[in-house]
Amino acid sequence: MIDSTQTMNDAQLRLKALFALKKELGMADTLRFLALVHHNSTDYVEISHQIYAEQQLDEIFTRAKQNWQG
Incomplete structure (x- = not known):
């Protein structure tokens, strides 16, 4: 792992x-989620x-300051 x-x-x-x-959702729901994201536009706002x-x-x-790596 990284x-x-x-x-x-x-x-x-x-x-x-x-x-x-995969850890959180399992393989089936991970694939389902990826299919949803791929086929639907995502409103990130x-x-x-x-x-x-x-x-x-x-x-x-x-x-944000704690996680900043600049």
């Missing part, structure tokens, strides 16, 4: 995401609103 402290290239990110999906709806802006910035 060390999370290193910057990943696109292929590594894709692989890590697939492993995470709406997804972001849902993800961050219950969080304060300072919490988001604090986490």
Whole structure:
């Protein structure tokens, strides 16, 4: 597996995401999810609103600073 402290290239990110999906959802639902994403346009702004709806802006910035690798 890939060390999370290193910057990943696109292929590594894709692989890590697939492993995470498979672990969380199982193979059948992972494939189902990928089919849904592939066939439907995705509104990433709406997804972001849902993800961050219950969080304060300072919490988001604090986490971003902790995870920044610049």
